[in-house]
Amino acid sequence: MKDIARNPAAIATFVLFVVIALVPIVAPLIGYGFYVNVFARIMIWSIAAVGLNLIMGYGGMVSFGHAAYLGIGGYTFGILSYHGIDNGFIQWPLALAISAVVAFVFGAVSLRTRGVYFIMITLAFAQMVFFLGASLDQYGSNDGLIIYNRSTFDVGGVGPNLGDRVFFYYLLLALLLLVIFICWRIVNSRFGMVLRGTKSNETRVHAIGIPAYRYRLVAFVISGVIVGLAGILMANLEKFISPDMMNWPRSGELIFMVVLGGMGTLFGPVWGALAFLLLAEILSSFTEHWHLIFGPLLILVVLFGRGGVLGFVERLNPRHA
Amino acid sequence: MPESRLEVEALTKAFGGLVAADAVSFELEPGELHAFIGPNGAGKTTLVNLLAGQLKADTGSIKFDGVPITNWSAAARARHGLVRSFQITSIFRDFTVLDNVALAGQSRQGHSFGFWRAARNDPALRDPALRVLDQVGLASRADVPAGALSHGEQRALEIAIALATEPKILLLDEPMAGMGPDDSERMIAFLGRLKRRYTIMLVEHDMDAVFALADRITVLVYGRPIATGAPAEIRANAKVRQAYLGDEETAAA
Numbered sequence A: 001m002k003d004i005a006r007n008p009a010a011i012a013t014f015v016l017f018v019v020i021a022l023v024p025i026v027a028p029l030i031g032y033g034f035y036v037n038v039f040a041r042i043m044i045w046s047i048a049a050v051g052l053n054l055i056m057g058y059g060g061m062v063s064f065g066h067a068a069y070l071g072i073g074g075y076t077f078g079i080l081s082y083h084g085i086d087n088g089f090i091q092w093p094l095a096l097a098i099s100a101v102v103a104f105v106f107g108a109v110s111l112r113t114r115g116v117y118f119i120m121i122t123l124a125f126a127q128m129v130f131f132l133g134a135s136l137d138q139y140g141s142n143d144g145l146i147i148y149n150r151s152t153f154d155v156g157g158v159g160p161n162l163g164d165r166v167f168f169y170y171l172l173l174a175l176l177l178l179v180i181f182i183c184w185r186i187v188n189s190r191f192g193m194v195l196r197g198t199k200s201n202e203t204r205v206h207a208i209g210i211p212a213y214r215y216r217l218v219a220f221v222i223s224g225v226i227v228g229l230a231g232i233l234m235a236n237l238e239k240f241i242s243p244d245m246m247n248w249p250r251s252g253e254l255i256f257m258v259v260l261g262g263m264g265t266l267f268g269p270v271w272g273a274l275a276f277l278l279l280a281e282i283l284s285s286f287t288e289h290w291h292l293i294f295g296p297l298l299i300l301v302v303l304f305g306r307g308g309v310l311g312f313v314e315r316l317n318p319r320h321a
Numbered sequence B: 001m002p003e004s005r006l007e008v009e010a011l012t013k014a015f016g017g018l019v020a021a022d023a024v025s026f027e028l029e030p031g032e033l034h035a036f037i038g039p040n041g042a043g044k045t046t047l048v049n050l051l052a053g054q055l056k057a058d059t060g061s062i063k064f065d066g067v068p069i070t071n072w073s074a075a076a077r078a079r080h081g082l083v084r085s086f087q088i089t090s091i092f093r094d095f096t097v098l099d100n101v102a103l104a105g106q107s108r109q110g111h112s113f114g115f116w117r118a119a120r121n122d123p124a125l126r127d128p129a130l131r132v133l134d135q136v137g138l139a140s141r142a143d144v145p146a147g148a149l150s151h152g153e154q155r156a157l158e159i160a161i162a163l164a165t166e167p168k169i170l171l172l173d174e175p176m177a178g179m180g181p182d183d184s185e186r187m188i189a190f191l192g193r194l195k196r197r198y199t200i201m202l203v204e205h206d207m208d209a210v211f212a213l214a215d216r217i218t219v220l221v222y223g224r225p226i227a228t229g230a231p232a233e234i235r236a237n238a239k240v241r242q243a244y245l246g247d248e249e250t251a252a253a
């Protein structure tokens, strides 16, 4: 505990979560009610970024196609909802299972390659899914599809549903913390040590008798499922699905969030998503040409802010200075 | 007493026009320390890569305790006890020293599909890892990031990782590479203690080490073994003196 108390990054992260928890209570009181939605979106992107960070930050696999799983999660939920199946107990497991299967197939092929080839092949697979989504005429093709009902979780007529804004918000917070907790267990487990080992020195992992491929593949599937979950949540929040949610810029933004927050740290992706989305929100309220500022700013942070936002806070610690 | 044997037959590997291993045949007898010497570029590291599975041979066969393993992956070979160390240090630089060795030990304990329990404070991983570190004199450095070790310490860790897998056959590629005389001497003494505990192939440049430690020596020149025998025979072999030892003596003179 003492260590945490003296660690600025841990303090900052703790404060951040307190703030996130207070947003639905405080924001409407001071006339900033729309920030509830902003923070809900931040949490959803955080979940996705945590998922990508598992393979990118801990396993050295830079997937440029993780938006595919946002789309698969979102579309599975959206299409079921369109056909009148609102029950989350059906929608969610199915969406996560499809994410897992697709991640397994894409990963099995992509992980045969390394470096730039891996980046390109994950991108290519994701664009395949994007074009598939854009070709679904029944579900709005390029224009997307408005969804009327969020997931319900009733058992025999009672139970929560995501139409309740406050319930939805705190469910997001709980899921974000749960996903981070799961990743924390994973990266410190035997499996996690192998995963980190493959990032550090894959040749040696083989030389000590560990077949790295299957561990990397399992990590890739877990990562895809986590991002699939974020996709379900995103489509629920926006009540809308469109191919845009799985187009390549979304994959790029996810990578940016992970790098921006601090790769290979548990809470870094949350900081990355926060910084990315808040900056976009704030800059876009000043000028419609906000992309012209946003892009270079991101590049500067990535180039000069080693370790991302969390790394920066970490360096404020006098013991590390 | 170790009982593992390696039989290598007509192993060949070419890089383009360059034949780095030219129909190499030999055996590692159970428990022997078999040294390989030869000038730079003779193909010693290539041979280790072929045996440990980092490279696939063009032709030829490898048998490990009678089982053909020529088509096995590097991981499968190591899993069965054929384990190498690297001439160019190959450690997990951002892991602690202990985690380096613990990960190698993890490999011996079956699959690593444990997703939940923390590996770092698992005594089943820590205790054996600490014992191996103790053997190589790195116990006091257990919690240091491996990248922060001195060169000599990194070379010791290089061996410790291989030992932590509980190998049957050790393929050591120039364990003394880049070491000063003091570190070298310590490493030679350590290798002496490993002798007879494993079947060992020792690739080494350091002649003192080779003649002090080896039961048998094979001399490799241009990818081809030109002589095999006890240290005294090798010292007396005219072909070897001309091709290799002679070079060194004239160079030293």
Ligand SMILES: Nc1ncnc2c1ncn2[C@@H]1O[C@H](COP(=O)(O)OP(=O)(O)O)[C@@H](O)[C@H]1O
Pocket (backbone or CB within 6 Å): B015, B018, B020, B038, B039, B040, B041, B042, B043, B044, B045, B046, B047
């Ligand atoms: N991956 C490779 N590609 C091309 N040539 C290689 C490769 N590895 C080694 N060689 C060449 O094979 C020869 C043997 O190299 P090596 O096995 O490293 O020798 P040694 O370990 O005895 O010094 C050298 O001429 C080297 O340049």
Ligand SMILES: [Mg+2]
Pocket (backbone or CB within 6 Å): B044, B045, B046, B087, B174
């Ligand atoms: Mg060599």
